[in-house]
């Protein structure tokens with residue numbers, strides 16, 4: 001007889017994230033066809049024995065969650081900034097290192113000096129580490145090229161990581177820092193970045209547009225000009241907003257119906273209200289908070305009070321967050337931001353997907369993509385409880401197996 005489903009997994013409990021809490025189903029069953037979930041429920045409610053229902057009947061144990069969504073990374077880069085880490089431990093501030101030509105600009109030099117093959121080879125272990133801890137959708141930003149060819153190189157490399165075991169979304173972040181050739185001419189640089197964008201978009205390299213709106217980055221007025229360009233191309237925007245100071249970044253992002261405002265440590269109540277009415281997700285980046293030994297917490301209670309969804313991401317980057325595990329970011333969200341493990345998992349699945357404008361993933365529900373992570377744990381809180389370790393057994397991405 002023709003099997004109804006391509007694959008059916010039984011023997012594990014499910015954290016579906018559908019509805020309240022974990023949306024837990026003990027002794028669950030999950031099946032898919034053509035990469036889309038076709039059954040999510042109790043094993044006991046299956047209409048027949050697993051072997052007759054699917055081409056591949058897989059017996060598992062532990063817990064199954066939606067594949068994790070890391071919605072904010074700078075995982076494609078060359079070199080490292082371990083020396084700056086040491087400088088910061090001796091008292092130097094991130095802003096001071098950046099103003100002295102280090103920081104983002106030191107990574108820009110390394111990226112410009114690497115050809116596409118070298119940039120890919122250097123970035124691959126990071127992408128593999130993130131994927132190896134449960135990430136099935138990964139956002140990667142440009143922003144260390146800062147000229148047309150090098151931004152293009154970064155986006156092309158990022159796109160090359162999209163394969164059968166990982167979906168990749170790419171974000172154009174040319175407005176990340178001012179390159180040396182534009183010193184004193186930030187408005188001219190924004191003009192240039194605005195000219196590159198349609199060409200890169202025409203090549204199919206851009207899913208969203210981001211900027212670093214900050215004293216050491218770009219002003220709200222400059223950000224606005226870039227966002228106007230994104231809007232004219234029909235591209236969604238995201239923003240590094242209010243990380244080190246409150247420039248009204250979250251409110252500005254919301255004016256453009258941004259998918260997300262990210263960092264947001266210094267966001268005011270007015271900014272939170274604007275995000276709530278625009279449906280903009282707050283992407284919290286506890287890795288950067290931790291590494292910079294930040295003390296200003298994001299306005300967590302206000303986000304909750306106004307119903308702003310909070311996503312969690314690694315911000316994987318060589319300066320402020322050399323973090324290679326989204327599960328570890330979830331752990332840091334629990335420690336620093338008093339997230340429950342359940343909220344952290346929701347932040348790294350449901351809300352992470354929404355921060356990328358993806359409505360076909362982030363929970364286990366019939367009709368959603370079959371993006372799954374199978375974990376060797378007895379309770380989902382363990383995902384946030386262990387610091388490090390190997391908990392992932394395997395993932396499925398659009399129904400295709402990756403890690404076995």
Ligand code: NIG
Pocket residue numbers: 074103104107212240243288315317318319320321
């Ligand atoms: O998200 N804030 C700006 N961008 C990155 C840091 C990048 C870097 O220092 O290389 C961030 O924290």
Ligand code: FE
Pocket residue numbers: 072073074240315317
């Ligand atoms: Fe970032």
